[in-house]
Amino acid sequence: MKHIFSLFITVFVISLYAEAQNVKVPIDTTIVTNHTTTIKGKAITYKATVGFQPVWDETGVPIASLCYTYYKRSDIKNDENRPLLISFNGGPGSASVWMHIAYTGPRILKIDNEGFPVQPYGIKANPNSVLDVADIVFVNPVNTGYSRMIPGKDGKMPDKKLFFGVKADVKYLADWINTFVTRNNRWRSPKYLIGESYGTTRVSGLALELQNRQWMYLNGVILVSPTEIGFKFDGPVEVANRLPYFAAAAWYHKMLPPELQSKDLLEVLPEVEKYTINQLLPAIVKSGYLDAAKKEEVINKMAYYSGLSKKTIRQHNLEVPKSYFWKDLLRDKEGYTIGRLDSRYKGMDIKDAGDNPDYNSELTSWLHSFTPAINYYYSQELKFKTDLKYNMFGPVRPWDRTKGNNTGENLRRAMAMNANLHTMIQSGYYDGATTYFNAKYVMWQLNANGKLKNRLSFKGYRSGHMMYLRNEDLIKANDDIRAFITKSSVNINKGSKY
Structure with a gap:
């Protein structure tokens, strides 16, 4: 693979410096690098944007800054029909690192074909990335990755309840996505959410939140190793x-x-x-x-x-x-x-x-290889240098679940109201945390009225929670996403109707 760094910086407003032991967090900034890779045997040129975009309170004051990485093909001039895949991991305090540098992104960490760490640690090309068919943005919620809360003028941090809970998480992220889509002129694009583990709770809730509060209608939701998403099966x-x-x-x-x-x-x-x-x-x-x-x-x-x-x-x-x-x-x-x-x-x-x-x-094995890889990747290949710690797992406790988790029901409602919305579930057979059979059970609950079967699908893989770590499943799972995007786009020009 020919990996080209033709570096240019569109906005290099990095306000990262140490002052009395405090590291400043960028509030609104982007760093852009140009790259070339090969996906499915075809040369692909793309730009990678490491950005920080604010979360504002009701008065317009920044209360948090979310770090994201946005990959956009640079050889496609008209992106009105170009899908946008918005990616979240779980935890709920987990960074977007896992799917970012091991699944759908253009660069992945160096591991063996079964997913075990190898040295020297580092990054290599991902010839199976879905960047050939969709632009991708990997989002880090508050306190994950490089994302942080922003102190007010009085030096106090905002109330954690604004971020750390099932409903709060969905609410502020929906606002953030609206801003991102507007800033990057992606309102016309078909839009897809992908979430892993607790990220499936997140994107299930976002499907209805985006639709009802932002009037943003999705084409697809991908649930990778889903939680119960609010359906009770105790x-x-x-x-x-x-x-x-x-x-x-x-x-x-x-x-x-x-x-x-x-x-x-x-x-x-x-x-x-x-x-x-x-x-x-x-x-x-x-x-x-x-x-x-x-x-x-x-x-x-x-x-x-x-x-x-x-x-x-x-x-x-x-x-x-x-x-x-x-x-x-x-x-x-x-x-x-x-x-x-x-x-x-x-x-x-x-x-x-x-x-x-x-x-x-x-998890010990994964942290062995992911941690050095993501730190190297941001500083050396994406040219983002900082003294901020990259939070693989950030402090997001206590997480408010007391108001109830109805995200599965929300996804079902979104699918009922939007005839173009499809959902795919991906699970590893050897996942003992969010088991594949529970994932099937979730799918059955989503189809309680029996009328969504043609818009729901399940894909199983011979690996675990992060099934894409096994090379054979990395290939298959990305191909399943390609097929899902194609299938869910077949009739969109005929209107959203039954």
Whole structure:
């Protein structure tokens, strides 16, 4: 790949300097660099903008400054039909680093084909980026990445309640997106939101907020490793829904019986899903009133599909916590734990005994490679130099959930009101935090009236929470986004109507 830095700075108003140990935050500034890359075998020229755009209070005073990175193809003069993809990560205190330099962006971190860190750390070309079909802006909410609150004239920080909560988050980000779209003349463009993990809660809420308060109608929402987005599936449903994930992780680590292990994963999972819905869920609902013979039958089947011992399942009254599963699956075979967000990863605890792993093996691995990569990338390739710390995970607590999370219902309402709005869900089979079967459950709840099926889709991958770390899935997942954009754009010139 030929990577060209023909650097020019459109606005280099960087007010970053140390004064009495305080680092100033840029409030309204952009730095632009020009680049060339190759995507899907075709040369692509683009400009990358590292910007800071304010969040204002009701009187027009800046109360926060959000850092974003905007990639725009520079070889397309007319962008009225050019899609704009607005990207958020989760946490809710997570920076946009994950999808930015590992999934859809034009540059990705150096890792091996399965997603494990390699040295020397750094950045390389992403020949699978969706920049060929859509411009992309990666947004860091308040206190993530380089984004920060701005103190008032009295030196006091604004009220955290303006930012740190389900509803507050959606409200101020919708205002911010409106300003960004206006400043960059993208009102005519088809618009898509993509969110990962808690970012799916964020973009689900934004779909209706943008539509109802900003009169900005979207073409698509992509939910990557979605949370429950406000749909309730606790109790027996939550417990039963664990089994398909258990089966996937056990299959990967070769802990299933030979007759299952000899099958492909995608042959095993439908069988487990069917059992979960038709047999396991009713059994867990009956709890202690389940017939003894039937309970033993369920224990045998759960052990068969999960790789866990019958004793373990019996001792937990059929309700084995996921944290215990991560600790126990390989306990007697190898003495390793498995990862929460991606169960392909193994960890090593001080003691084999215990109910949960000492640490998240997958997150340790990811931070190993992402942290040096993003810091290098901003300073050396995007030419943004600062003494600000890049917050991989920023301080956003306490996060207000007391007002309720209705974001899934909001997305459903937005889809009902906007016939052009499509939703795609992407999940890794080995994700133990936001499991793929829970993601399917979310999709079913979105289609409660049965009329949205042709605008909802699910895509599964043979990896975990960040399924794009595995190179084979990086290729497939980006291609799925391309296909989603194409499908959701087919009839837009015929009007939004049923």
